[in-house]
Amino acid sequence: MFRGRPAMLAKTPANPAPLQRTAFLNDTTLRDGEQAPGVAFTRKEKIEIAAALAAAGVPEIEAGTPAMGDEEVETIRSIVSLNLPTRVMAWCRMSEDDLMAAVAAGVKIVNVSIPTSDRQLAGKLGKDRAWALGRVAEVVTLARRLGFEVAVGGEDSSRADPDFLCRLAETAKAAGAFRLRLADTLGVLDPFGTYALVRRVAATTDIELEFHAHDDLGLATANTLAAVMGGARHASVTVAGLGERAGNAALEEVAIALRQTARAETGIAPAALKPLAELVCGAAARPVPRGKAIVGADVFTHESGIHVSGLLKDRATYEALNPELFGRGHTVVLGKHSGLAAVEKALADEGITVDAVRGRAILDRVRAFAVRTKENVSRETLLRFYQDSFTESALRLRRAAVEGAI
Ligand SMILES: CC(=O)SCCNC(=O)CCNC(=O)[C@H](O)C(C)(C)COP(=O)(O)OP(=O)(O)OC[C@H]1O[C@@H](n2cnc3c(N)ncnc32)[C@H](O)[C@@H]1OP(=O)(O)O
Ligand SMILES: O=C(O)CCC(=O)C(=O)O
Known part of the structure; x- marks a missing residue:
């Protein structure tokens, strides 16, 4: 009944109808995740994270940016040398030098990135669309000659002309990406715009499409789902959504939301997600928020009386995600929003039965405690309230007797 204890609520029928689609996840925790301000993984941490991602069933990881220098190159080499059961790719600019650094890093797959919006092409490179198409053809061709599998990263695609993206897709494909x-x-996108953009590009090219979201509007996961619905077979994600500025689409959210809402399988082991988030967030020195979807400590914890009362009668009343899928259970805590059913159940778990009058007296203490301390009530505190209830009611009875009420 209390935090940390195994679930004591009845099981719901096993989860859903058969899965029907697949989506391929590329985890970029070690590249875009590490671009989050102040985040800097050590080599050991990057290796541990890579191994944990592979063990969780992530089919492809973006392990870093070789152009950053020798330390990053050596770190990526170390990851490659583990021969993990995941594809290891490196992020490069659309540049020959970056490709040579990727050769040194020992990867077999590169993502070569090019700005696609006029704003970025002109504003940061002083170039135009024709130049971009030419560079994609040149650099992808060179990368293929160097033996790489090549993906092209369309930076700022959401602000690019969709017709230009279609031409870029064809150019990339023709060069061997x-x-x-x-x-x-x-x-900047919302799910409707994302869906429309991906459908548009998917309709004109048969190159595989990946969507890479950022969470500036809190829409990264929703947009990634919309992209998959629109025809992107690949989704770029990071653990716990770690990434540049507001972060990226969270691996755990995308994997589970696809499964729950689109019946799309990603091959990710749900039970690995929480330990993975703890590993990454520990290395990032950013604790996992308690309410973080899927992986937060509190996402299967219930306090509100109405919910607890319902769950105790039938778990399905307040359960959409089965915690057992994640190796977890429901936890019920006692606090300001508890009701009598939760108090009775918590005491029953201790082998104690109380009548409603005593139960409500204890509930009053629970609520007052929660407001005063801003904490849930521990097992020990509850038992103290229970013991106190005898003294208190004895006192009340005595007072009533003295006052002649009984
Ligand atoms: C949207 C994204 O997340 S993109 C990925 C961002 N990731 C990173 O920046 C990784 C960490 N970055 C770094 O360590 C460094 O920026 C490096 C090693 C990549 C480059 O360092 P520096 O040589 O010192 O360059 P600096 O960071 O000042 O500027 C970036 C350069 O890349 C160029 N550039 C940017 N995007 C691209 C691209 N897609 N293709 C080719 N060149 C590019 C810029 O024009 C600029 O070149 P300039 O100095 O000739 O103007
Ligand atoms: O071009 C790419 O590979 C994507 C880079 C990136 O992280 C972004 O555009 O947000």
């Missing part, structure tokens, strides 16, 4: 990443670099 297997995939185009449509990046919502500034996180």
Whole structure:
């Protein structure tokens, strides 16, 4: 009944109808995740994270940016040398030098990135669309000659002309790229715009499409789902949504939301998600928020009386996600919003039966405690309230007797 104890609520029928689609996840925790301000993984941490991602069933990871220098190159090499059961790719600019650094890093797959919006092409490179198409053809061709599998990263695709993205997709494919990443670099899209953009590009090219979201509007996961619905077979994600500015689409949210809402399988082991988030957030020195979807400590914890009363009668009344899928259970805590049913159940778990009058007296203490301390009531505190209730009611009875009420 209390935090940390195994679930004591009845089981619901096993989860859903058969899964029907697949989506391929590329985890970029070690590249875009590490671009989050102040986040800097050590080599050991990057290796541990890579291994944990592979063990969780992530089919492809973006392990870093070789152009950053020798330390990053060596770290990526170390990850490659583990021969993990995941594809290891490196992020490069649309540049020959970056490709040579990727050669040194030992990867077999590169993502070569090019700005796609006029604003970025002109504003940061002083170039135009024709130049971009030419560079994609040149650099992808070179990368293929160097033996890489090549994906093209379309930076700022969400602010680019969709017709230009279609031409870029064709150019990339003709030069030998297997995939185009449509990046919502500034996180400006909503799910409707994402769906329309991906459908538009998917309709004119048969290159594989990936969507890379940013969470500036809190829409990264929703947009990623919309992209998959629109025809992107690949989704770029990070653990706990760690990433540049407001972060990226969270691996755990995308994997589970796809499964729950689109019946799309990603091959990710749900039970691995919480330990994975703790590993990454520990290395990032950013604790997992308690309410973080899927992986937060409190996402299967219930306090409100109406919910607890319902769950105790039938778990399905307040359960959409089965915690057992994640190796977890429901936890009920006692606090300001508790009702009598929760108090009775908590005491029953201790082998104690109380009548409603005593139960409500204890509930009053629970609520007052929660307001005063801003904490839930522990087992020990509850038992103290229970013991106190004898003294208190004895006192009340005595007072009533003295006052002649009984
Ligand atoms: C949206 C994204 O997340 S993109 C990925 C962002 N990731 C990173 O920046 C990784 C960490 N970055 C770094 O360590 C460094 O910026 C490096 C090693 C990549 C480059 O360092 P520096 O050589 O010192 O360059 P600096 O960071 O000042 O500027 C970036 C350069 O890349 C160029 N550039 C930017 N995007 C691209 C691209 N897609 N293709 C080719 N060149 C590009 C810029 O024009 C600029 O070149 P300039 O100095 O000739 O103007
Ligand atoms: O071009 C890419 O590969 C995407 C880079 C990125 O992280 C972004 O645009 O947000």
